[in-house]
Amino acid sequence: xxxxxxxxxxxxxxxxxxxxxxxxxxxxxxxPKFAEQGDLAFPCFKLAKSMRKSPHIIAQELxxxxxxxxxxVKNQGPYINFYINRQELAETILTEIxxxxxxxxxxxEGQNRPVIIEYSSANISKELHFGHIRGIMIGSxxxxxxxxxxxxxxxxxxxxxxxxxxxxxxxxxxxxxxxEHIEKIGVRGLLELYLYFNKASAEDPSYMEEARRWFxxxxxxKDPEALELWxxxxxxxxxxxxxxxxxxxxxxxSYAGEAFYSDMMPDIRQELxxxxxxxxxxxxxxxxxxxxxLPNVIVTTSQGSSLYITRDIAAAIYRKQEYDFxxxxxVVGSEQRLHFTQLKAILKKMGYDWWDQCEHIDHGLxxxxxxxxxxxDGDNIFLEExxxxxxxxTRDSIEERNPELEDKDEIARQVGLGALAYRxxxxxxxxxxxFNWDETISFxxxxxxxxxxxxxxxxxxxxxGAYDESLGFDGSHLTEDSSKELLWELGLLPSILTSAFEKMxxxxxxxxxxxxxxxxxxxxxxxSVIVDNKEEKNSKLALVKAVS
RNA sequence: GCGCAUAUAGCUCAGCAGGAUAGAGCACCUCCCUCCUAAGGAGGGGGCCGGGGGUUCGAAUCCCUCUAUGCGCGCCA
Numbered sequence: 001x002x003x004x005x006x007x008x009x010x011x012x013x014x015x016x017x018x019x020x021x022x023x024x025x026x027x028x029x030x031x032p033k034f035a036e037q038g039d040l041a042f043p044c045f046k047l048a049k050s051m052r053k054s055p056h057i058i059a060q061e062l063x064x065x066x067x068x069x070x071x072x073v074k075n076q077g078p079y080i081n082f083y084i085n086r087q088e089l090a091e092t093i094l095t096e097i098x099x100x101x102x103x104x105x106x107x108x109e110g111q112n113r114p115v116i117i118e119y120s121s122a123n124i125s126k127e128l129h130f131g132h133i134r135g136i137m138i139g140s141x142x143x144x145x146x147x148x149x150x151x152x153x154x155x156x157x158x159x160x161x162x163x164x165x166x167x168x169x170x171x172x173x174x175x176x177x178x179x180e181h182i183e184k185i186g187v188r189g190l191l192e193l194y195l196y197f198n199k200a201s202a203e204d205p206s207y208m209e210e211a212r213r214w215f216x217x218x219x220x221x222k223d224p225e226a227l228e229l230w231x232x233x234x235x236x237x238x239x240x241x242x243x244x245x246x247x248x249x250x251x252x253x254s255y256a257g258e259a260f261y262s263d264m265m266p267d268i269r270q271e272l273x274x275x276x277x278x279x280x281x282x283x284x285x286x287x288x289x290x291x292x293x294l295p296n297v298i299v300t301t302s303q304g305s306s307l308y309i310t311r312d313i314a315a316a317i318y319r320k321q322e323y324d325f326x327x328x329x330x331v332v333g334s335e336q337r338l339h340f341t342q343l344k345a346i347l348k349k350m351g352y353d354w355w356d357q358c359e360h361i362d363h364g365l366x367x368x369x370x371x372x373x374x375x376x377d378g379d380n381i382f383l384e385e386x387x388x389x390x391x392x393x394t395r396d397s398i399e400e401r402n403p404e405l406e407d408k409d410e411i412a413r414q415v416g417l418g419a420l421a422y423r424x425x426x427x428x429x430x431x432x433x434x435f436n437w438d439e440t441i442s443f444x445x446x447x448x449x450x451x452x453x454x455x456x457x458x459x460x461x462x463x464x465g466a467y468d469e470s471l472g473f474d475g476s477h478l479t480e481d482s483s484k485e486l487l488w489e490l491g492l493l494p495s496i497l498t499s500a501f502e503k504m505x506x507x508x509x510x511x512x513x514x515x516x517x518x519x520x521x522x523x524x525x526x527x528s529v530i531v532d533n534k535e536e537k538n539s540k541l542a543l544v545k546a547v548s
Numbered sequence: 549g550c551g552c553a554u555a556u557a558g559c560u561c562a563g564c565a566g567g568a569u570a571g572a573g574c575a576c577c578u579c580c581c582u583c584c585u586a587a588g589g590a591g592g593g594g595g596c597c598g599g600g601g602g603u604u605c606g607a608a609u610c611c612c613u614c615u616a617u618g619c620g621c622g623c624c625a
Contacts, residue, residue, distance in 0.1 A: 033568070043567065045605085055605095077568060123625065160625055168624095212623095258625085284623050293551085294621095301623045308625050335619050337552060364554085365619075401587075415587090427561065430553070432618060438574095439560070443587045445573040446561090453587050461584060511562070514572090525580095525589045 003092075004491075005029050008040055008082060011068050019050050035481070038074065038081030039488060045078060054078075086484050090475035093491045098469070105493040110151030114323045117143045117153060119331035120250070123160035124237045124257070125169050125190040128244055128383040130435060131366045137424035138363055139331040140250035141506035149501050154323055155250075158315065158330075159257025161234050163308060165194075167215030170229050171207060172197040187240045188382075190233055212303050219262060219305055230259075244384050248417070261314040265306045268314045272299065275350055292345040295338070312343050313350075316358055327357055329504060334362035334430065361504045364432035391416035393441045415449050416441070422448030425510045446514055454517040457524060482523040489516050 009026040016025060025042075032041045044055040044062070051058055055078030063075035072083040097104045119139020122128055139155070146153040172193035182189035201207035217223035218230055238255075245251070269285075272278050278285045283302030289295065299310045319325055330340060340360035347355035395412035398405060405411065423440050427433060443449040461467075478487065492512065500508040 030567090033571095037568075041568090045567065048605090079568065121625095126625095162625095164624060281622080286622065295551090296622065298622045303623080305623085307623070333619090334553070336625085338620055339625085341552090362553090367618090397587090402585095431561080432554080433560080436560090442574075445587095447573085447587085449587055450573095453585090457585075457588085464584060507562090511572095518572090521588060522590095524584080528584070 004084065005040065008071065011066065011071070012042065015062055015065060016047070019047055032079075032081065035485070037076065037079070038083045040071075040082045040084075042080045042082070043078060044080065086479040087475040089484065089491075090473075090478040090487055093487050094473055094475070094478075097490065098473075105497050106148045106150065107494060107497075108150040109498065110146070110149045112150065112152045113326035115146050115151040115153050116156055116319055116323060116325045116328045117146060117331060118156045118158045118329065119143070120241075120245075120252070121158040121160060121257075121332065122237070122241050123165070125165065125187065125194065125233045126160075126237075127187050127191050128241060130381050130383050130386040132383055133386065133420065134363050134366050134424055135331050135333065136245075136248060136250055137421055138361070138429060138506055140248070141425055141509070142329070142331065142361070142501075142504055143250075145497060145500050145506065145509065149497060151326070151501075154254065154325075155252045156254045156256060156319075157252040159234075159255055159259075161230075162219075162258035162262060162306075162311065164211060164215045164305070166218060166226075166230055166233070167211035167213070168197045168201075169193050169233060170214040170218075170226060171211045172200075173229060175200075182236060187237050190236065212301075212305070216303055216305055219265075240384075244387070247384070247387055256315075258308070258311045258315075261311045261318060262306070264314040264318065265310060268310060268317070269300060271350065277346070277349055287346055287349070289342060289345050289349075292348075294342055294345055297342050297346065309339065309343060309346075312339075313346060316343065316347060317352070320352070320354055325354075325357060327359060329359050329361045331361045331363070331504075334364055336360070337362055359504070361429070363429040364427075367432060367434045387417070387420065389437075390420050390441055393437070394419065397441070397443065415443075415452060418448035418452050419443070420448070422446075422451065422510060425506045426514070428507050429505055451513055451517050454520055458520070480527065482519070482526045486516070486519040486523050489519050 005026050008029060009022055012025050013022050020028070028046060029040050029042055032038055042059075044058040047053075047058050048055045053061075059075050059078050059080050063073050063080045066073050066080070070085055070088060072085075074081045074083065100106075117139055119142075120132065120136050122132070143153050143155045169190060176196050177193060178189075197207060197211070201211070214226060218226040269278075272287070277287050278299065279288055280286075281296075284298050285300035286296045286298050289297060297309055298307060299313075301307060316328065319328055332340070337360060340358075340362075344355050344358055347358065391412050394416035395408060398408050398412055398415075419441055426446065478484070489512075496508055496512045500506060
């Protein structure tokens with residue numbers, strides 16, 4: 001695609017060089033909305049002023065002068081439309097895809113530059129509820145996209161394994177805890193403790209004091225009892241998280257959570273003091289960000305403990321030293337926008353010129369019909385249950401539609417997960433959405449199963465047609481409309497991946513794949529495949545799926 | 549109160565570094581399994597692109613303003 005645009009720009013350049021540079025010509029070229037308007041179009045509005053003619057006349061005149069054996073040139077109104085030679089298109093694109101196979105779309109453009117994708121970042125001792133699925137799917141997808149483009153991707157699960165919450169849980173455990181019970185039911189047991197605590201401290205503030213003391217003991221005194229409990233809570237939680245991660249198929253390169261940075265807290269505080277950024281206020285230490293038009297930030301509590309933001313400052317500095325990141329992406333819900341804006345502002349004030357390489361990749365919230373999900377009130381559904389239910393419902397549906405199928409369990413697993421994944425990745429990141437079972441496990445239309453179904457169709461054709469790669473292909477068999485549209489779309493993959501990476505927007509890729517699948521199904525309906533060796537087409541379709 | 553985000557078909561959403569007739573899916577109505585798995589395909593109805601101003605030859609797209617919704621705003625993460 002890029003190549004084509006470039007070639008076309010070169011053809012146009014001699015006619016336009018007085019007015020536009022080669023780059024400008026390339027940028028001006030656009031994809032027409034309708035098929036009858038060609039494959040690429042050059043709008044002449046920009047030229048009207050400098051050439052002092054109406055765009056219509058310019059387009060008309062130019063279209064008569066330009067000629068190329070690769071493109072057919074037509075003039076429609078103020079546009080010059082270019083129609084590519086179909087046989088050549090087929091040969092260019094198919095050769096590219098078939099030679100790269102599964103690697104089609106991947107590239108070296110990342111030059112191995114380090115890109116950090118922080119995602120999931122589970123809060124130890126709290127459950128992974130279904131609101132977390134969004135961040136996990138988005139993060140995991142971005143991680144794969146980043147890798148595909150030749151960047152050195154680093155997935156970090158910035159565990160919430162520190163902070164006053166641990167004081168709360170320890171307090172609750174000391175009062176009402178039961179070791180066996182927790183061993184038995186896992187994170188649920190810890191969550192119960194958390195809920196007990198909230199209830200009790202609402203009535204009696206002294207519990208909160210106790211919690212503060214425990215966290216101080218953990219952070220400053222390295223109290224052995226506190227440390228041991230902390231470690232245990234972490235183990236119990238991680239065991240459960242890993243089960244979910246495995247089910248979803250996402251991976252991490254590092255589990256360096258907040259506690260990991262605890263030793264750096266004194267140095268960070270010292271650095272902030274030296275850079276004269278800290279102000280005393282009510283016994284706490286704050287940073288004034290009013291010149292950035294932001295609210296003040298507390299970096300040390302009146303108890304002398306660190307906070308979330310303090311640890312994030314340390315984490316950013318550590319990551320820069322350790323990985324020398326090119327981009328440091330935080331895949332975190334949009335409710336934390338202010339936090340990350342403040343974090344960046346502080347890093348800027350500290351004089352780190354890489355502050356704007358840190359990016360908050362925010363995403364909208366998942367709501368229930370009843371409203372926002374809150375661990376505090378315990379009104380949640382465990383993520384694992386959601387996944388299992390999705391699989392079960394898929395299984396039921398198979399039983400209904402296709403009872404004689406083999407491997408029903410495995411298929412249900414793949415289709416159920418695919419449905420969930422597509423549901424999470426198809427909308428723009430920033431949108432909130434309300435969780436709804438019917439839509440999530442719907443199999444018709446723009447859904448995960450549609451993509452998978454399409455892929456299955458491809459595979460089936462390859463098998464039945466006894467595809468033999470060594471026979472090669474002949475582009476002249478691939479010139480009817482549906483083939484051409486499909487080929488054209490396939491050629492777009494690299495540029496889609498690039499912009500998905502730049503914008504950190506997986507939806508660009510999922511929607512693109514949906515487009516490919518739709519075009520394939522159209523092609524499938526219109527063209528009979530098992531006639532000659534058009535099987536090529538399908539093989540690379542399968543490859544496109546492999547990327548997803 | 550202040551800040552940030554969102555607003556497009558009955559529902560869920562694309563399109564938004566201005567450009568040719570505003571697009572999908574679901575739902576609704578017609579057709580298509582003697583033909584590569586119909587979880588599919590072809591077609592139809594359905595839109596003051598939240599309201600109002602402005603910039604421009606041209607605005608769903610850019611600017612201003614209002615409204616509605618969501619999120620956030622010092623010792624949670």
